[in-house]
Amino acid sequence: MSEGISQADRPSAVEGHAPDLFAKFDPLIAMREGLLASGITDPFNLVMEKVLSPTRAICNGRETILLGTYNYMGMTFDPDVIEAGKNALADYGSGTTGSRVLNGTYAGHKEVERALREFYAMDHAMVFSTGYQANLGIISTVAGKGDYIVLDIDSHASIWDGCKLGDAEIVPFRHNDIEAMEKRLRRIPEGAGKLVVLEGVYSMLGDIAPLKEMVAVAKKHGAMVLVDEAHSMGFMGHHGRGVAEAQGVLDDVDFVIGTFSKSVGTVGGFCVSNHPKFEILRLVCRPYVFTASLPPSVVATAATSIRKLMQGSNKRAHLWENSKTLHTGLKRLGFQLGTEEPESAIIAVIMPDLERGAAMWEALIEGGLYVNLARPPATPANMTLLRCSLCAEHTEDEVQTILGIFAKAGKAVGII
Amino acid sequence: MDRAQVDETIRTLIAPFNKKGVAIADSTGFAGDLEFDSLTVMDFVAAIEDEFDIIISMNQQAEIENFGQLVDAVTKMVVK
Numbered sequence: 001m002s003e004g005i006s007q008a009d010r011p012s013a014v015e016g017h018a019p020d021l022f023a024k025f026d027p028l029i030a031m032r033e034g035l036l037a038s039g040i041t042d043p044f045n046l047v048m049e050k051v052l053s054p055t056r057a058i059c060n061g062r063e064t065i066l067l068g069t070y071n072y073m074g075m076t077f078d079p080d081v082i083e084a085g086k087n088a089l090a091d092y093g094s095g096t097t098g099s100r101v102l103n104g105t106y107a108g109h110k111e112v113e114r115a116l117r118e119f120y121a122m123d124h125a126m127v128f129s130t131g132y133q134a135n136l137g138i139i140s141t142v143a144g145k146g147d148y149i150v151l152d153i154d155s156h157a158s159i160w161d162g163c164k165l166g167d168a169e170i171v172p173f174r175h176n177d178i179e180a181m182e183k184r185l186r187r188i189p190e191g192a193g194k195l196v197v198l199e200g201v202y203s204m205l206g207d208i209a210p211l212k213e214m215v216a217v218a219k220k221h222g223a224m225v226l227v228d229e230a231h232s233m234g235f236m237g238h239h240g241r242g243v244a245e246a247q248g249v250l251d252d253v254d255f256v257i258g259t260f261s262k263s264v265g266t267v268g269g270f271c272v273s274n275h276p277k278f279e280i281l282r283l284v285c286r287p288y289v290f291t292a293s294l295p296p297s298v299v300a301t302a303a304t305s306i307r308k309l310m311q312g313s314n315k316r317a318h319l320w321e322n323s324k325t326l327h328t329g330l331k332r333l334g335f336q337l338g339t340e341e342p343e344s345a346i347i348a349v350i351m352p353d354l355e356r357g358a359a360m361w362e363a364l365i366e367g368g369l370y371v372n373l374a375r376p377p378a379t380p381a382n383m384t385l386l387r388c389s390l391c392a393e394h395t396e397d398e399v400q401t402i403l404g405i406f407a408k409a410g411k412a413v414g415i416i
Numbered sequence: 417m418d419r420a421q422v423d424e425t426i427r428t429l430i431a432p433f434n435k436k437g438v439a440i441a442d443s444t445g446f447a448g449d450l451e452f453d454s455l456t457v458m459d460f461v462a463a464i465e466d467e468f469d470i471i472i473s474m475n476q477q478a479e480i481e482n483f484g485q486l487v488d489a490v491t492k493m494v495v496k
Contacts, residue, residue, distance in 0.1 A: 148473070153458055169473035172458055180462065187471040381455065 035358055043361045043373040053077055054265075054393045059370060067388045067402055068372035070203075072345050073234045073315055074393030075265030075305045085266075088300030095295045100127075101282060104293030112303040116272055119306050120241055120256060124278040127270045127299070129291050131230055131259030132158040134269030137287035138226065138255060139197065140166035147193035150184050150218075152176065152209070154202050154380050156228065165287075168195070175202070175380065178213050185221040194223035200243030201231035204379050204387070205338030206346030208232075212247040219252055226255040231344060234263030234309045235316040235392070260302045263309060268294050268302055315392040319345055322390040322399050329403040334416040338385065348374075349386040349406075356413055357384035363409035369402060419491045422468075426487055429463045442484025468494050 036042060050058040054074035055066050075081055088108055098104035109127060116125035128134040139162030143149045147168040151159060154175040163170045171188075173180040181196070188194055196218040198209050211227065218225045229242030237245025242258075244250040254275060260268035271281075282288060294302075320342075327342035330349060338348030351357030354375055361373045364386070372387040379385055394402075410416035427440060433456055434440070438449055446452045452460065461472055464486075470493045472480075480486050 153455070163474075169475050171471060171473050174458065174462070183466065184471060187465070187469065382453075 031354075035354070038355070040358050041362045041365065043358055046365070046370070051076075055391050055398065057370070059365065062368055064365065065369050065394075065398060065402060065405075067390070067394075068370055069391070070231070070262040070389045071265060071391050072231075072319060072389065073263040073265070073305075073309060073312060074391045075263065075308065078265070078305065078308065080308065081265065081301045081304045084304040085297040085301040089295075089297040092296030094297075096293045098292055099289055100293045101289050106293075106296055106299070108296050108299040108303065109293060112268075112299040112306070113270075115303040115306040116258075116270055119239070119310060120250075120272045121239075122256075122272040123274045123276075125270055125272045126278070126281060126285075126288065127268055127294065128288055129269070129294055130267060131257070131261055131269030132161075133287040133291065134257050134259070134271055135159050135228060136162045136165055137285040138257060138271045138281070139163060139195070140287075141281060141285040142224070142226075142255070143168035143193065143195045147195065148188045149195050149197060150181060150188075150223065151197040152181075152199065152202075154204065155197060155199065156203065156230075157378070159197055159199075159228065176207070176209055178210060178217060181214060182217045182221070185218065185223060188221075194218075194221065195226060196223045197226045198228070199231075200227055200229040200236065201344040201346065203231050203346060204374060204383075204385060205348045206231075206342075206344045206387070207339050208243050208343045210247075211244050211253075212249050215244070215249040215252045224254040225252065226257060227253050228257040230257070230259045230262055231346060233258050234312060235319050235345065240309055240312060240316065260298070260305075264302050264305045266298050266301045266305065268298060312392075319390060319392040321396075322392070322394050323347065325396070325399045326388060326390060326402065329399070330406060333403065333407050333410060335406070335410065345390045347388045347390070349388065351384040351386060352415065354384045356415060357386065360386060360409055360413045360415055363412050364405060367405040367409055369405040369409075417491075417494055419487060419495075422491045422494065423487045425467060426464060426483075426490065429467060430460065430483075433460045440483055442482065442487070444483045445481055446483075446486075447481070464490060470494065 046059055048057045048059055054071045054076050057064055057066055092106055096104040096106060113125040113127055128137060135158035143166055145167040148171055149163055149168045150171045152175055153172045171184050173184050198214055201208050215225050227244050232242040234240045236242050241250060244253045255271050255273045258270050260266045323342045323345050327347050331337055336350040338350060351360060357373060364371055374385040374387050376382040465471060468490060480489055
């Protein structure tokens with residue numbers, strides 16, 4: 001037993017004025033209190049009391065249209081997916097209680113990795129317990145001391161945390177700026193390893209990356225390329241493999257990172273690759289090794305869902321229609337949007353400030369519509385955004401209802 | 417190029433980012449005195465990198481808190 005534990009019961013007398021470790025959160029606490037004091041419902045404390053379908057839930061006792069769940073393909077209530085999960089729960093139990101490299105690899109984990117290899121037509125697939133851990137693990141392990149990571153400044157938190165966890169030199173460039181990226185690659189000392197980290201769809205504004213140009217530039221400078229396709233899997237590209245496929249450069253991408261928590265409709269993360277030495281990562285990637293593997297029911301639902309997404313072209317076309325209708329409609333109503341044209345299934349509505357953003361969010365939820373409120377510092381340029389993510393299961397009528405709720409709320413709050 | 421020249425060049429480069437017109441001394445802090453946010457830091461660093469054709473990684477930036485330290489670091493990179 002350590003000394004710390006044996007002394008735990010001794011009351012510690014505080015001498016002088018030791019700083020409270022929580023003092024650093026005071027500005028955020030004050031901001032939150034200020035916002036809630038205005039009588040507004042806490043946008044970060046919503047409870048889904050009952051979930052009726054991929055697009056409907058009961059929130060605050062009211063039936064609510066879900067427009068901020070990233071459940072792009074609506075697989076969460078697919079009967080085959082549910083059936084697979086139930087069977088695995090009955091046959092393999094509720095959890096693996098172990099790491100993938102010890103007792104946590106079941107037949108289902110191998111099967112979902114096989115499904116991923118087939119979905120992407122790639123040689124290797126490695127499944128993590130979350131998408132966050134996939135970025136954390138691959139980035140921190142692949143790029144080591146003396147190597148350089150060149151990444152977009154608007155990268156997701158999991159990418160930044162992967163950089164922070166590793167020992168590589170971190171070099172960011174302005175969002176989607178091909179020239180800025182090239183300049184940085186050009187200046188990296190000769191002989192250093194290079195990893196370029198990009199995303200297919202950037203989730204804050206719903207814009208896509210010019211991967212065709214960027215991947216070519218990265219390759220010209222001898223860099224390996226990692227693309228996070230979390231928000232594009234299932235509906236972008238001919239086979240639903242993402243933006244890199246849609247732009248014809250998937251063959252030049254060394255690592256694709258993805259998640260099960262969006263189009264696939266459960267939880268988990270993965271990396272697929274054709275690198276001949278890829279499998280060694282299973283032994284050296286700490287966020288893969290030092291955590292329990294996904295429960296059998298989760299990998300079974302994921303494998304079933306991935307295989308169904310391979311035949312999802314009708315649903316994909318409908319999702320695009322929804323995205324276009326919502327984008328056109330919101331623009332016509334006078335809202336300011338994150339992109340000129342719809343580029344993905346995310347439509348970001350830019351709010352003038354946090355106060356009016358929160359008021360708008362509240363007016364929408366009271367009107368029976370849930371969207372994501374995104375606020376600084378998670379957002380680019382400190383914007384307050386209402387992020388809408390469409391689902392292939394939203395009907396045409398539902399999209400019109402959504403536009404009606406937006407119009408009413410926007411006028412009530414004075415944004416349009 | 418010596419330290420004085422690097423100092424002068426960076427002084428010119430910082431002007432458009434110094435919105436409040438803070439007087440620049442070696443001890444002027446980027447976070448505390450100039451109140452640079454992360455986007456401003458990126459643009460300011462990019463301006464310096466382009467001017468001197470160097471790379472200043474975020475790891476190196478973490479060690480640089482004030483103007484004097486920045487001039488020292490850039491001088492070290494450009495004077496071989």
